Amino acid sequence: MNPESIIEQAKRAFAITKKDIRIYYAKGPVVIFGLFMPLFLFLAFALGNRNLPMPFLLSGLLAMTVFFTATAVSPVIQPWEAQARTLERLIACPVTMKTLIAGDMFASFLFAVGIAIVPIMIGVLVGVVPLYPLLLAAGIILASFCFSALGLLLSTPATNVPSNIMMLSSLLKFPLIFISGVFIPVEQLPFAGQVLAICSPLTYFTDIARYCIMGTNSFPLSVNFAALAVFSIIFALLAIRLHARTVSRRI
Amino acid sequence: MSEADSYQEDAIHATDLRKTFSDIVAVDSISFTVRRGEIFGFLGPNGAGKTTTARMLTGVMQPDGGSAAIFGHDIVHAPVRAKQRCGVVPETANAYTDISAWQNLMLMGELYGVPKHYAEERAKTLLTALGLIERKDQKVQGFSKGMKQRLILAMALLHKPELLFLDEPTSGLDVQSTHLITGMLRELNRNGTTIFLTTHNMEEANRLCDRVAIIQKGRIVTIDSPERLKMAIERLHTIEVSFDPARSADDLITFPGIESARREGDKLVITTEDVDSAIHAITTFGREHNLKIEMLRTLSPTLDEAFLRLTGADSA
Numbered sequence: 024m025n026p027e028s029i030i031e032q033a034k035r036a037f038a039i040t041k042k043d044i045r046i047y048y049a050k051g052p053v054v055i056f057g058l059f060m061p062l063f064l065f066l067a068f069a070l071g072n073r074n075l076p077m078p079f080l081l082s083g084l085l086a087m088t089v090f091f092t093a094t095a096v097s098p099v100i101q102p103w104e105a106q107a108r109t110l111e112r113l114i115a116c117p118v119t120m121k122t123l124i125a126g127d128m129f130a131s132f133l134f135a136v137g138i139a140i141v142p143i144m145i146g147v148l149v150g151v152v153p154l155y156p157l158l159l160a161a162g163i164i165l166a167s168f169c170f171s172a173l174g175l176l177l178s179t180p181a182t183n184v185p186s187n188i189m190m191l192s193s194l195l196k197f198p199l200i201f202i203s204g205v206f207i208p209v210e211q212l213p214f215a216g217q218v219l220a221i222c223s224p225l226t227y228f229t230d231i232a233r234y235c236i237m238g239t240n241s242f243p244l245s246v247n248f249a250a251l252a253v254f255s256i257i258f259a260l261l262a263i264r265l266h267a268r269t270v271s272r273r274i
Numbered sequence: 275m276s277e278a279d280s281y282q283e284d285a286i287h288a289t290d291l292r293k294t295f296s297d298i299v300a301v302d303s304i305s306f307t308v309r310r311g312e313i314f315g316f317l318g319p320n321g322a323g324k325t326t327t328a329r330m331l332t333g334v335m336q337p338d339g340g341s342a343a344i345f346g347h348d349i350v351h352a353p354v355r356a357k358q359r360c361g362v363v364p365e366t367a368n369a370y371t372d373i374s375a376w377q378n379l380m381l382m383g384e385l386y387g388v389p390k391h392y393a394e395e396r397a398k399t400l401l402t403a404l405g406l407i408e409r410k411d412q413k414v415q416g417f418s419k420g421m422k423q424r425l426i427l428a429m430a431l432l433h434k435p436e437l438l439f440l441d442e443p444t445s446g447l448d449v450q451s452t453h454l455i456t457g458m459l460r461e462l463n464r465n466g467t468t469i470f471l472t473t474h475n476m477e478e479a480n481r482l483c484d485r486v487a488i489i490q491k492g493r494i495v496t497i498d499s500p501e502r503l504k505m506a507i508e509r510l511h512t513i514e515v516s517f518d519p520a521r522s523a524d525d526l527i528t529f530p531g532i533e534s535a536r537r538e539g540d541k542l543v544i545t546t547e548d549v550d551s552a553i554h555a556i557t558t559f560g561r562e563h564n565l566k567i568e569m570l571r572t573l574s575p576t577l578d579e580a581f582l583r584l585t586g587a588d589s590a
Contacts, residue, residue, distance in 0.1 A: 024387055026358045033388055038384030044373045051428035112429075115332045115364070116385040117357040271335045 034120045040133070047096050047103070050136045060095075060139055061087035068206050078237035081146040083205040085236070086166075086229040088142050090196070093135035093167050097174030100127050100190045101266070105273035114274070120267040124175055128259070131171035146183040146236065153264070155235040158244070162231035165251045168223050172258035181267035181272035200215025204229045209241045213236045224254040285329060285468040290340035291544035293326050300326040302492035303340060310377040310436075313459070313469040314499075315483035317476070317581060324472045325365060328441050331470070332362050337563045341452040344437060345441045353357050358386065361430030365441040365472075366440040371415035375406055375442045378414060378425065379432055393432060404454060420451030431462070438462065441472045455484065477575040486577075492583045497536060515556055516541040518566040529555040541569065588589050 025031060047053065065084040069075070076222040105109035113123060143153065151160045177192045200206075201214055203225035209217055220226045234240035240247070286308035293301040308314040312471070329335040331342050333353045342349045343563045346355035363399055367380045376397065381448040383393030401407040404424040414422060423443065428437060444452040459482060473479055478502045479486050487497040496503065505511070523535040523542050531551035535544045546552035549572055560567050 026387055027354045028354075032354075035387065041384075042370070042373075042381050045377070106368045107371070108364070111329075111364055112335055112362070114334045115357065115360075115362040116382075117354045117387075118385060118584045119354060130358060136308050144401075180417055231423055274329065274334055 026117045032119060035118045036122045036129065039123060040129040043100060043127055043130035043134065050132060053213050054138070058138060059089045064200070075255065076237070077149060078151050078232070081142060081151050082232040082236040083229065084144045085139060085203050085232045086203070087200060089135050089163060089166050090170050090200070092227050093131050093170030094174040094177065094192060094196055097127055097131035097171055097228040098177040098188050099185040101178045101273065102183050102185045102188050106185065107262050108226065109187055111274050114270060120270070121263050124259070124263050124266060128171045128175055129172055132167045135170060136163060136165035139167070151236060153185070153235050154238050158246060159232065159235035162228060164233065165248060165255065166228035169251050169255040169258065172255055172262055173211040173224065174225070175262040179262060179269055181269040183273055199223050199225050203250055204241065216245045224251060278498060283310060284308065286342065286470060288331065288340070288342040290534060291327065291330055291342055292335050292339035293330060293335065294338050295516045295542055299492050301330070304492070304499055306472055306494060308468060310468055311463070311466055313463050313471060313482050315479035315486035316470065316472045317474060317486050317490060318489035319585060321475065322464070322489045324489060325441055328439055328470070328472050329491070330398040332439050333357050334377065335569045359436045360439045361433070363426050363430045363438070363440040364445050367446065369408060369422060369427055369429060372413060374411050375401065375425050376410040382429045382432045388433050393398045396432055396434070397428070400431055401532060401553065403458065404428050413554035420447045423447055424451055424454060427458065437465065437470065439470045440473070442472070444475065444522045451562055476581055480577040483580065488581060488584050495584050500577050503584070504577055511546055513546060513549065513552055513556070514541050514542055514569065514571050514573065515544065515567065516569040517560060518568050526559065
């Protein structure tokens, strides 16, 4: 057995994923929080804008759900582990930082993809069936990967206090919701808002969801997928590099 | 054996290892080797740099300077290969408390690439040996400190490491857990496992270690066997002997190697620079005069005393 081989490291990353799911994700409050936060935001917005079409609202709900669930737990796993001293155990194991990040990211990815089924089912129940389901599935997969990588990037500051990371994470996540076309289409945003929207990865997934559910979009689909892919790569690489740099300060 | 061969053969080969935290030099260019199959103690007062050294050797922390190799694998440049051959028992028990002992062990098996059936067999053996088999399916959060520490040892041993790092493994544990752990360490060492033991428990180091390094303020003060360290700090050694019938101290004072002799109660107290010659002289004297030796013992400094002397703490 070569412990450095990609296959061996992938197996070990999957062990970390299973551990994360068992310890951090498969808990009622986490699942409920992942669903309730976007749902309440959605209801508040829907009640205030009763004339908006249901497909518009549901595509926004789907985008928010994937975004919130993918970034719900991943930013705080490493501070939690550092606080509980289990991070030291993981680092002492024969796994690379890439493996460690990949394991955490995959758990977050699976959680986001799993929870994304809920708003889609709600849509189906109220008669909103996706026009392009396969494209939507591809969008959800790419977006879940991208947002999970963002979650890991948010956890790079060398702190062992999860609430510090939660605060930082909320400071970034909530503004992104409002500039990413979730509630207001990008075209209707002021110029400054449109510039900001381009910088947000959530904008591109919202646009994919809107196209797949109601057939309208602000950007070409290829641009949406390419932007999400580029953001994913940048976030993942940055997360690996920064975690490698800061991890010893957590111990 | 060439230097390159020695590098490959040594379990640990540290060269000029250095670590600083801001302006504080935690480990100051230390060099040492740990040979295969030995129990190597790393002793020092709190804050001396023991844990930092262990963390650099286990790949948890990157050194700022120098290098370290585990069985020839550089811990910075080939960390996965180096770590694959080690087991680590950190100072603070760090099993996952939200899952069971069994799940913790299976996680370790997966992280070290141990085949599932082998990991299960090994986990059963280790949990039985460490008295945890009855609690294997319970969450670790309900475990006592001793049970957690025993579980951590089991987790470190699941993949049968050739080198085991232990940081204060019995600190604050009950007698039963301490006995179980030290017993298992001896057995592991008998079966060929090299052990790197960080401790400030002198008695533990004295009983377990083949060699000890004493570190203070980030620098290694000395490396030697516990017995030699104890001997090295005192020029004169004391021997107590009791004869039947009793003899005068003056009978022994002229013997070679004996510096002084005096009577204390029913025994003679002798000081000597050369314990071996003095004991030979005493037994010869007894035989020649038909004396029964009722008691003969050497009094050497304890490792505690050696430690205090070498670290300068006894003069503080």
